[in-house]
Amino acid sequence: MKKDDIFLPKILTFLCNWCSYAGADLAGTSRLQYPASILPVRVMCSSRVDPLLILRAFLNGFDGVLVTGCHLGDCHYQEGNYYTRRRFVMLKKVFDSLGLESDRLRLSWVSAAEGQKYAKVATEFTQKIRELGENSSKNKIFL
Amino acid sequence: MANALKITKNTEESVREFLKILLEKRKVKGVFTLKKIGKNGAVTYSLITKSDELNDAVPFYPLMPTNAGKLLSRITRNGSTTEPVAVIVKPCELRAFIELVKREQGHFENLYIISSTCGGVYPLKTATDGTIEKNLSDYWDAVKKGEINQDLRPACTACTEFTPYGADITVDLIGNTELEKKCFLLLNTKKGEELVQDMKGELVDRDFDKEKLKKFYAKREKAKNQFFNENTKINGLDDLIKIFGRCIGCHGCSKVCPICYCTLCMFDSSNLEYKPSKYESEVRQRGGLKIPPGTIYYHLGRLTHVGISCVGCGSCEDVCPVNIPLTLIFKKVGESMQQIFEYIPGKNITEKIPLVTYNEEEYTEIEG
Amino acid sequence: MNKSAETSEKKGAVLPIKTSIQDSIKDLLKNGIDHCVFDAVMIPLRVPAGDSFSYVLIKNKSLLNDAFPLPPTMSVQGAKAVSSVTRLGNRNMKIAAVMRPCEIRATIELTKLDQTDLENIILISMDCPGTMPILDMVNEPEKTMTLFNDATKSWDDTQMRPVCQICDKSSMVAGDLHIGTLGTDKKSFFIIPNSTKGKDILEKLKLPLTDSIDSWNKKVKENSEKKLKKRQEVHSDLKNKIGDLTNLLDIFSQCINCHNCMRVCPICSCRLCYFDSNKVKHSSEEYLQRAKDKGSIRILPDTTLFHMGRMMHMSLSCVSCGSCEDACPMSIPVAQIFSMVADETQRLFDYVAGRCLEEPLPLRTYKEDELHEVEDVHG
Ligand code: SF4
Numbered sequence: 049m050k051k052d053d054i055f056l057p058k059i060l061t062f063l064c065n066w067c068s069y070a071g072a073d074l075a076g077t078s079r080l081q082y083p084a085s086i087l088p089v090r091v092m093c094s095s096r097v098d099p100l101l102i103l104r105a106f107l108n109g110f111d112g113v114l115v116t117g118c119h120l121g122d123c124h125y126q127e128g129n130y131y132t133r134r135r136f137v138m139l140k141k142v143f144d145s146l147g148l149e150s151d152r153l154r155l156s157w158v159s160a161a162e163g164q165k166y167a168k169v170a171t172e173f174t175q176k177i178r179e180l181g182e183n184s185s186k187n188k189i190f191l
Numbered sequence: 192m193a194n195a196l197k198i199t200k201n202t203e204e205s206v207r208e209f210l211k212i213l214l215e216k217r218k219v220k221g222v223f224t225l226k227k228i229g230k231n232g233a234v235t236y237s238l239i240t241k242s243d244e245l246n247d248a249v250p251f252y253p254l255m256p257t258n259a260g261k262l263l264s265r266i267t268r269n270g271s272t273t274e275p276v277a278v279i280v281k282p283c284e285l286r287a288f289i290e291l292v293k294r295e296q297g298h299f300e301n302l303y304i305i306s307s308t309c310g311g312v313y314p315l316k317t318a319t320d321g322t323i324e325k326n327l328s329d330y331w332d333a334v335k336k337g338e339i340n341q342d343l344r345p346a347c348t349a350c351t352e353f354t355p356y357g358a359d360i361t362v363d364l365i366g367n368t369e370l371e372k373k374c375f376l377l378l379n380t381k382k383g384e385e386l387v388q389d390m391k392g393e394l395v396d397r398d399f400d401k402e403k404l405k406k407f408y409a410k411r412e413k414a415k416n417q418f419f420n421e422n423t424k425i426n427g428l429d430d431l432i433k434i435f436g437r438c439i440g441c442h443g444c445s446k447v448c449p450i451c452y453c454t455l456c457m458f459d460s461s462n463l464e465y466k467p468s469k470y471e472s473e474v475r476q477r478g479g480l481k482i483p484p485g486t487i488y489y490h491l492g493r494l495t496h497v498g499i500s501c502v503g504c505g506s507c508e509d510v511c512p513v514n515i516p517l518t519l520i521f522k523k524v525g526e527s528m529q530q531i532f533e534y535i536p537g538k539n540i541t542e543k544i545p546l547v548t549y550n551e552e553e554y555t556e557i558e559g
Numbered sequence: 560m561n562k563s564a565e566t567s568e569k570k571g572a573v574l575p576i577k578t579s580i581q582d583s584i585k586d587l588l589k590n591g592i593d594h595c596v597f598d599a600v601m602i603p604l605r606v607p608a609g610d611s612f613s614y615v616l617i618k619n620k621s622l623l624n625d626a627f628p629l630p631p632t633m634s635v636q637g638a639k640a641v642s643s644v645t646r647l648g649n650r651n652m653k654i655a656a657v658m659r660p661c662e663i664r665a666t667i668e669l670t671k672l673d674q675t676d677l678e679n680i681i682l683i684s685m686d687c688p689g690t691m692p693i694l695d696m697v698n699e700p701e702k703t704m705t706l707f708n709d710a711t712k713s714w715d716d717t718q719m720r721p722v723c724q725i726c727d728k729s730s731m732v733a734g735d736l737h738i739g740t741l742g743t744d745k746k747s748f749f750i751i752p753n754s755t756k757g758k759d760i761l762e763k764l765k766l767p768l769t770d771s772i773d774s775w776n777k778k779v780k781e782n783s784e785k786k787l788k789k790r791q792e793v794h795s796d797l798k799n800k801i802g803d804l805t806n807l808l809d810i811f812s813q814c815i816n817c818h819n820c821m822r823v824c825p826i827c828s829c830r831l832c833y834f835d836s837n838k839v840k841h842s843s844e845e846y847l848q849r850a851k852d853k854g855s856i857r858i859l860p861d862t863t864l865f866h867m868g869r870m871m872h873m874s875l876s877c878v879s880c881g882s883c884e885d886a887c888p889m890s891i892p893v894a895q896i897f898s899m900v901a902d903e904t905q906r907l908f909d910y911v912a913g914r915c916l917e918e919p920l921p922l923r924t925y926k927e928d929e930l931h932e933v934e935d936v937h938g
Pocket residue numbers: 437438439440441442443444445507510511512513514515517
């Protein structure tokens with residue numbers, strides 16, 4: 049297979065400003081390899097990521113949505129990521145109950161020091177999405 | 192200790208009289224209940240202050256013109272009533288009100304809550320085509336026997352929360368074989384006991400017929416499982432598009448939903464308006480686009496907003512001009528969301544809504 | 560689009576019908592896209608479940624094959640769809656919008672209310688045999704399709720919604736192009752331009768105007784006179800039936816305040832309706848006081864205020880499209896009442912909603928010497 053034929057998914061990635069964004073930055077400055085599938089969006093805290101944002105990305109045709117934040121206990125707003133987790137579980141449940149592919153959604157805690165982990169999560173998730181294929185919502189008309 | 196008031200008369204009659212005396216004795220200054228109005232006897236919720244206006248009250252009429260939880264919130268959202276008011280509502284209406292109180296959209300103080308074990312309500316259209324009046328005697332027969340009525344709102348047929356939580360007084364309806372002759376008001380709280388002091392009737396020791404309720408529960412549970420399974424399995428986006436394809440975007444479902452209390456729904460806001468460039472890119476990407484767009488987003492989005500507190504009252508489905516099976520989706524998905532947090536909406540006023548609280552150690556399996 | 564054009568006899572082009580009128584219209588639209596007369600078409604498509612129709616903005620020509628220029632039911636009122644696409648402007652996409660006459664008229668009203676941008680929109684209407692209740696399609700799609708098909712041939716309106724049965728404007732030409740199917744030999748149809756935009760398009764598509772559409776003019780006139788007569792009868796019956804406030808209250812007594820009627824009304828375009836705003840939410844004291852004054856009040860109160868208030872707000876622009884009635888879960892004859900009142904309010908100002916873009920909204924203009932009959936004679 050030619051390199052161009054490999055499906056390059058589009059993954060919307062929310063990065064918490066205080067930890068994960070720095071982690072992603074570190075991955076970059078350390079010249080770690082990870083796929084170009086990631087479209088980063090910086091948010092002040094993972095808890096800023098309203099489930100509606102994830103839903104909208106999904107319906108607009110993003111192949112995957114990755115939400116990242118500080119490790120539990122490290123959130124710069126004390127408890128933001130605990131709420132993020134609850135909302136995320138809830139959203140996944142909505143997806144599962146309706147037979148939507150909840151595997152296209154992922155939550156991950158990445159600290160500022162974890163450039164390695166960031167690159168790993170990005171690579172793994174991209175791989176996972178490749179297995180799932182394109183998000184069919186991309187070309188739906190009656191949304 | 193006596194925990195019930197027994198009135199030896201037809202139940203609805205007894206309650207009506209009970210309410211009248213409450214007003215006459217000035218124990219309450221108002222009564223909120225269903226009432227027939229106008230020439231054609233339309234049944235609507237009313238706030239009644241004069242006792243003879245209660246002649247047309249039908250407290251247990253099997254119809255829910257609007258979820259009363261929403262109406263009570265309308266009355267009390269800016270503060271509790273300054274004077275005591277007795278309200279007669281159905282269990283899911285009470286649960287909705289409690290969810291609204293948790294969201295600071297209503298106040299409990301000064302309300303005496305009277306509810307009942309509930310046999311369910313009929314779809315709204317039975318009120319407009321008159322079939323409800325014809326069904327009434329069958330309805331009460333079934334309630335007495337502890338059977339599920341035919342042709343109820345699908346939400347009611349599948350409702351297992353027919354016993355109210357947190358009512359001051361519960362009227363024993365389901366399985367009370369002597370409905371026409373005897374009325375039992377079960378007193379659940381101090382407030383309830385206060386209310387029945389010096390009232391007509393006899394204080395007795397009485398509880399629900401637990402066995403009967405259990406049997407009834409089993410029937411409802413079976414119906415619920417059938418309802419959840421039998422209906423088209425919703426599996427994926429294409430199925431959602433099939434179900435919601437005919438939605439005309441009236442947003443009536445959110446307007447009547449007791450949990451949707453926002454003055455301006457986010458899905459009506461300018462936030463969601465597509466800019467010209469957005470239309471262009473969307474149409475280019477997809478070849479065509481439904482106008483107005485965003486139907487699936489609206490419904491799934493609303494699910495994430497209200498699912499956790501959905502009381503399964505069925506109001507949304509009943510108001511939908513194109514008969515979309517909204518109850519199936521909202522009740523089913525709502526309950527699955529509630530199960531994750533072991534939450535029963537409106538059960539306990541002190542319990543926090545799951546999304547505004549957390550435990551440190553939980554759901555670790557989804558992190559990765 | 561001007562007022563005088565409405566009354567004068569129309570000219571148009573005559574086109575052959577190949578397989579069916581719907582197909583010929585679609586061919587015309589494809590032709591339009593090919594000749595870059597427009598970039599996209601907004602037209603009803605049957606939804607995937609087949610139980611309704613929905614406007615779709617189409618760029619991909621092949622999608623047009625599934626289009627229904629004239630579907631049996633009306634889901635979203637077309638004016639709302641046009642407004643959704645153009646309210647924030649539309650500079651780059653020339654769109655042909657294919658709709659029923661009442662939808663075009665509502666679009667024109669919305670334009671006067673600054674809720675659309677018509678610069679790049681080409682409004683195409685066609686002779687309308689009426690619309691069936693939206694639930695017919697949901698309940699029995701195939702039967703509804705057949706019934707409607709037959710009705711378009713026989714022009715029999717008995718299956719149509721009540722407001723359609725008394726619609727005297729079902730061939731009103733208010734947009735840029737109108738497709739005439741009345742008074743033809745069944746082997747051809749007419750295409751009638753009503754604006755410079757419309758004329759330009761016919762020129763670009765090399766469709767010459769002829770004088771041979773007299774038969775259409777005649778038939779339309781006949782049809783609308785007949786309907787007008789029926790309209791007046793029905794309205795006067797309704798007026799007698801309502802008669803006084805008590806009867807009006809009775810009609811609305813079953814209203815559950817869902818505001819579906821307002822939400823689907825093309826003219827009601829406020830983002831937050833006054834009657835949903837905090838202005839109409841009162842304190843518990845107020846509700847109790849009102850109850851004490853009367854012994855008993857309905858909760859929610861103010862239902863009639865809502866309906867009459869809505870009338871004040873939009874009746875001059877009501878196009879009698881029937882959407883409100885279609886959406887009412889309590890089967891209240893909202894559209895019949897609103898259209899009756901609208902006819903009367905519009906008559907006051909010699910105004911017909913959506914007749915022509917240049918005609919100002921009656922409440923946005925005035926004459927110094929008018930309406931003296933309402934003034935206090937002693938004043
Ligand atoms: S009530 Fe029905 S038609 Fe209206 S928005 Fe809800 S689902 Fe759609």
